[in-house]
Each structure stands twice: as structure tokens, then as C-alpha cells.
Amino acid sequence: MGIKMGAALLVAGIAGLANSFPAHAGPLEDRVKAGEPIRIGFTNGPIYAFLDDQGQPKGFVNTIALDLLKSMGITKIQPVPTEWSGMIPGLQAGRYDIITGGMSILGSRCKNISFSEPIAKTGDAFLVPAGNPKGIHNYKDIAAKNAAFVTYSGANLIEAAKKEGVADEQITQVPSGTEVVAAVRSGRADAGGMTYFEVKNVADESKGELEATSPNDLPEWTQNYVGLGFRSEDADFMARFNEALKKYIGTPEMIEAVRPYGLTEVNLPRSTTTEWACSNR
Structure with a gap:
């Protein structure tokens, strides 16, 4: 391969590589x-x-x-x-x-x-079925009652739950709040964790099917x-x-x-x- 041809191919290769990335x-x-x-x-x-x-x-x-x-x-x-x-x-x-x-x-x-x-x-809270049948108010309740907890992937609630003693196998991570609500509504999860504003908004629109726990039930450091x-x-x-x-x-x-x-x-x-x-x- 000649020097000129090799150089040309090298330039073309670099250009092609550059175009393969945004x-x-x-x-x-x-x-x-x-x-x-x-x-x-x-x-x-x-x-x-x-x-x-x-x-x-x-x-x-x-x-x-x-x-x-x-x-x-x-x-x-x-x-x-x-x-x-x-x-x-x-x-x-x-x-x-x-x-x-x-x-x-x-x-x-x-x-x-x-x-x-x-x-x-802001603070976090849990979305639970109406009447909160398992009496879940904080992470220690989830850990002690071996309850199923769901929140969205990457949420700060994952770190908080683990710090408070919730086991990995109790935590389900989903893409967004929509899936959190669906998991609680279907019974696949006993409590869904989101920000208090999100939880309250969902509970208010659920026509009595779901309710929100109080953010004051969670440790101050979760604020x-x-x-x-x-x-x-x-x-x-x-x-x-x-x-x-x-x-x-x-x-x-x-x-x-x-x-x-x-x-x-x-x-x-x-x-x-x-x-x-x-x-x-």
C-alpha cells in the first residue's frame, strides 16, 4: 500500500468513525x-x-x-x-x-x-392501598413486615430504603411513576415510594382506591x-x-x-x- 493511499484511507476511516457518533x-x-x-x-x-x-x-x-x-x-x-x-x-x-x-x-x-x-x-412518601392494610409508614415497617416495595430506577428512595434496613430482594425498580402506581394498584407491591407531591397527586385522583402516607413519618435526613x-x-x-x-x-x-x-x-x-x-x- 502506498503512503498516499494509506493516508487517504486513514482520513476516510477517521471521518467514518466520527460520523458514527453524535x-x-x-x-x-x-x-x-x-x-x-x-x-x-x-x-x-x-x-x-x-x-x-x-x-x-x-x-x-x-x-x-x-x-x-x-x-x-x-x-x-x-x-x-x-x-x-x-x-x-x-x-x-x-x-x-x-x-x-x-x-x-x-x-x-x-x-x-x-x-x-x-x-x-421536598420529602418522600409512600403510596399504599386505601386503609393502609399492612400499616406501612416508614422504611423500618417495610423491613420488619417483609413488605414488597417499589420505586423508580435511580430514585433516591433506593439508597434510603437500604440504609434503613430494607433488603435488596424487597425492592423492585421500575422505569417511572406510572409503573409504581400500577404495581401498588395490582397488589404486586405493598408500598410505592415517590416524592410526597407525586404520591398525594396520585392518591387524590384515585377516587379512594389509594392513599398517601405522611412525609413526616420518614427520617428527617430523607428530606x-x-x-x-x-x-x-x-x-x-x-x-x-x-x-x-x-x-x-x-x-x-x-x-x-x-x-x-x-x-x-x-x-x-x-x-x-x-x-x-x-x-x-
């Missing part, structure tokens, strides 16, 4: 300067983030994100619904630019992505702080986002915007920082 979108700042839409990734679920009947992003996390981006002069948004377990891998792979799915700031997640400063404080997820290489953009958040969090404008989703002043993160949450959750 092009990296580049840092968020570059997308903004190029006039490209900001892609927000989230799982369709009540309260936190979902698409409405017109395909518009709704939910309190999307609402806060869109308000803040607008204040930064950014209005071109592309929603990218995905499964819960795919949010962090999707962000890392560049399939979207910001996670707006209501993700709690946990130490294990802080090792993989960066989080904005907290936007809300979590929600942030928006960014790639580490977008630190400059996230810093600008946090500056806008600082001016917005807790304002009458914000409280009015999220009120339709059940959030009030009691859900404000107060003085809690992402640094603290990464170290203590």
Missing part, C-alpha cells in the same frame, strides 16, 4: 451564542416536570427553569422527555443540556454532574433539596444561572408561578446550599 453539542454558552435551543431533560411526571396537551413543558421545576432562562435572555427551549434512569446518562452524553426533572441533590449524584443551588425542599443538573463543563453558564436564581428564589413572582403545583413558602430551601447537600445527603 456530534457533541459543546458547552451551553456556545449553544447560546450560536442561537441554538437549550434542551431540557425531564421525566414526565406530575408536579415536578411534564409536557401538557400542547407539548409545552410544565411542572414547578420547568416553570422555575424557564423563568430564570428568560431573565437571562434565553427563550429558545427544546423539551426532551426521558426515563428517570436516563437523565444523568443523557446529560453526560450531551442529549440535553439541563436536567429539570426534579432531581434531589445527593452526594452520589454530585460525583457525576453539577447541580444549581437548591430551588426547593431532600431539589436542584437543576448541569454538565461540569458548563460551570460558567451555571454560575450565571445561580446569580439569576439568587434574585428570583422566594420572590412573590416565584411563589405565584409555582403555587398551581402545590408549592408554598414552606418548600423554600432557605439557607441550604448545594455544597451542604452534596456533603450531607
Whole structure:
């Protein structure tokens, strides 16, 4: 093989290899300067983030994100619904630019992505059949009664359940909240774990078939702080986002915007920082 022919084949091979992978979108700042839409990734679920009947992003996390981006002069948004377990891998792979799915700031997640400063404080709860026949109120009840527990893959409740003594074989992981509800409704699970807002919304719409436990029945350390997820290489953009958040969090404008989703002043993160949450959750 001649040198020229070998070089040509090498170039062609490199080009072919490059074309076999999706092009990296580049840092968020570059997308903004190029006039490209900001892609927000989230799982369709009540309260936190979902698409409405017109395909518009709704939910309190999307609402806060869109308000803040607008204040930064950014209005071109592309929603990218995905499964819960795919949010962090999707962000890392560049399939979207910001996670707006209501993700709690946990130490294990802080090792993989960066989080904005907290936007809300939330708790978890269990979805159980009406009357709570097995008397399940917390993780220790699940462990002691050898109950079947279901939650979605990648949820913070998995870590919490194991820490409280629930065995692996008692835990079923499913793709989303829809499957959590189906498992409890069908009797395949005795309790389904989700955020309190999700559980209450499902229970309220179940016409008395299901009910929600109280988030106060779970340990205080399971109270979590929600942030928006960014790639580490977008630190400059996230810093600008946090500056806008600082001016917005807790304002009458914000409280009015999220009120339709059940959030009030009691859900404000107060003085809690992402640094603290990464170290203590």
C-alpha cells in the first residue's frame, strides 16, 4: 500500500468513525451564542416536570427553569422527555443540556454532574392501598413486615430504603411513576415510594382506591433539596444561572408561578446550599 493511499484511507476511516457518533453539542454558552435551543431533560411526571396537551413543558421545576432562562435572555427551549434512569446518562452524553426533572441533590449524584443551588425542599412518601392494610409508614415497617416495595430506577428512595434496613430482594425498580402506581394498584407491591407531591397527586385522583402516607413519618435526613443538573463543563453558564436564581428564589413572582403545583413558602430551601447537600445527603 502506498503512503498516499494509506493516508487517504486513514482520513476516510477517521471521518467514518466520527460520523458514527453524535456530534457533541459543546458547552451551553456556545449553544447560546450560536442561537441554538437549550434542551431540557425531564421525566414526565406530575408536579415536578411534564409536557401538557400542547407539548409545552410544565411542572414547578420547568416553570422555575424557564423563568430564570428568560431573565437571562434565553427563550429558545427544546423539551426532551426521558426515563428517570436516563437523565444523568443523557446529560453526560450531551442529549440535553439541563436536567429539570426534579432531581434531589445527593452526594452520589454530585460525583457525576453539577447541580444549581437548591430551588426547593421536598420529602418522600409512600403510596399504599386505601386503609393502609399492612400499616406501612416508614422504611423500618417495610423491613420488619417483609413488605414488597417499589420505586423508580435511580430514585433516591433506593439508597434510603437500604440504609434503613430494607433488603435488596424487597425492592423492585421500575422505569417511572406510572409503573409504581400500577404495581401498588395490582397488589404486586405493598408500598410505592415517590416524592410526597407525586404520591398525594396520585392518591387524590384515585377516587379512594389509594392513599398517601405522611412525609413526616420518614427520617428527617430523607428530606431532600431539589436542584437543576448541569454538565461540569458548563460551570460558567451555571454560575450565571445561580446569580439569576439568587434574585428570583422566594420572590412573590416565584411563589405565584409555582403555587398551581402545590408549592408554598414552606418548600423554600432557605439557607441550604448545594455544597451542604452534596456533603450531607
